Every structure is written in C-alpha cells, then in structure tokens.
Amino acid sequence: MTTALLVIDMQNGVVASAHDRDGVIRRIGALVGSARQRSVPVVWVQHADGELIRDSEAWQLVDGLQPEDDEAVVHKGYNDAFEDTTLAAVLQARNVRSLVVTGAQTEWCVRATLHGAIARGYDAALVADAHTTGDFSEKIPATSIIELTNHYWRWHSAPGRTAGVVESTEVAW
Numbered sequence: 181m182t183t184a185l186l187v188i189d190m191q192n193g194v195v196a197s198a199h200d201r202d203g204v205i206r207r208i209g210a211l212v213g214s215a216r217q218r219s220v221p222v223v224w225v226q227h228a229d230g231e232l233i234r235d236s237e238a239w240q241l242v243d244g245l246q247p248e249d250d251e252a253v254v255h256k257g258y259n260d261a262f263e264d265t266t267l268a269a270v271l272q273a274r275n276v277r278s279l280v281v282t283g284a285q286t287e288w289c290v291r292a293t294l295h296g297a298i299a300r301g302y303d304a305a306l307v308a309d310a311h312t313t314g315d316f317s318e319k320i321p322a323t324s325i326i327e328l329t330n331h332y333w334r335w336h337s338a339p340g341r342t343a344g345v346v347e348s349t350e351v352a353w
Contacts, residue, residue: 181277183353184221185211188261188283188290188311190245191226193238195284198312199322207310207348208282209244216248218353221274224253225261227289259292262300271302278303278342280351282310287325294333294343303342306333310348 187208195201215222224247228234234255247253252270254261261267271279279297281304283290290311297304308330313322336343 182221182275183278183280184223184271184274184276185215186223186225186261186279186281186283186293187212187245188225188281188293189227189285190242190283191232191238192240192242193232193236194227195242195312196238197314198284199314199326200312204282204284204310204312205242205244207307211280211282211307211310211348211351212245214351215353220353221276222247222251223267223270223276224251225267225283225289225293226253226255227257228255229257256289259289260296261289261293262296268300277301278305280305280307280346282307284312286311286313286322286329288313291329294336298336298338298341298343301341305343305351306330306345307348307351308345 212222232239254265254267256265279302294304313325315322330345334345
C-alpha cells in the first residue's frame with residue numbers, strides 16, 4: 181500500500197488571513213520535501229468557485245508550495261476533494277490507499293476530504309500542525325476549530341480503515 185501527501189487548497193485567497201499561515205506553509209513545505217526525497221507521491225488540490233476564480237491571483241498556490249511537473253494537481257469545486265474530481269483516479273494510478281492530509285480550510289475542505297477519504301476506503305491521517313483556517317467568527321476562533329478537529333479526528337474510526345492525527349515532525353513515510 182502506498183501513502184501519498186495531500187495538500188489541500190493552500191491558495192493565496194484561502195490562507196490570506198489564516199491562523200499561523202507562515203508556520204503552516206513552512207511545515208507543509210518540509211513535508212513536501214521529505215515526501216519527494218522518499219519518492220512519496222505529493223498530490224495538490226486547488227479549489228475554484230464563484231468567489232475563488234480559477235487563474236486569479238487568489239486562486240494561485242502560495243509561494244513556497246508549488247507542484248513539480250510530475251505531481252498531480254486536482255481541481256475541485258466542492259469541499260470534499262473527491263467529489264466530481266479526478267482525485268480517486270489519481271490515487272488509484274499511484275496505488276495509493278493511505279493519505280497524509282494537510283492544508284486549508286480546516287472546517288470545510290480539510291474536514292470534508294478526510295471524511296470523503298475514509299468513506300471511500302482510504303486510511304487518512306491528519307497532520308495536526310499542518311492545517312489551518314481563519315477567524316470567521318468571534319465566538320469560534322481558528323485555534324478552537326483546529327483543536328477540535330485534531331481532537332475528534334484522533335478518535336475517528338471505520339471498519340478496515342485507520343484515521344488519526346500526527347505532528348508534522350512525526351510523519352513517517
């Protein structure tokens with residue numbers, strides 16, 4: 181079984197005001213580098229919709245996180261990166277059954293993709309310090325969303341599949 185690193189929506193417009201933006205970019209960059217060194221597939225996901233226009237500056241991936249020519253880029257229009265995309269085919273072509281998940285936004289696309297992965301039979305580990313979101317509500321700050329997501333995904337399970345949470349420094353390919 182092959183593992184892949186999934187980098188979700190690390191786009192200028194998505195993470196412009198995200199919590200610990202630069203730290204998350206740095207940690208994802210380190211994971212991308214270690215995955216590449218070990219020939220682990222890196223799969224990039226980019227969202228586009230009526231507010232995030234394809235090919236705009238906001239739609240572009242952030243500086244420091246750029247795919248190499250042989251790495252797949254999956255374009256999506258729904259929160260779950262599996263919905264109406266080529267993601268499942270990309271993973272199948274690389275014999276991937278296990279995902280290490282990073283990116284933005286925690287409560288939307290990261291969470292939906294984690295659940296989509298488990299529902300489709302993949303193992304899915306969330307990197308606790310390599311996903312982010314913004315403060316969209318005074319009542320629920322980004323730090324609370326991130327902490328809650330890490331907490332509940334740590335205990336998520338399904339028959340024949342594993343979920344869990346790992347720190348970026350503990351990811352073992």
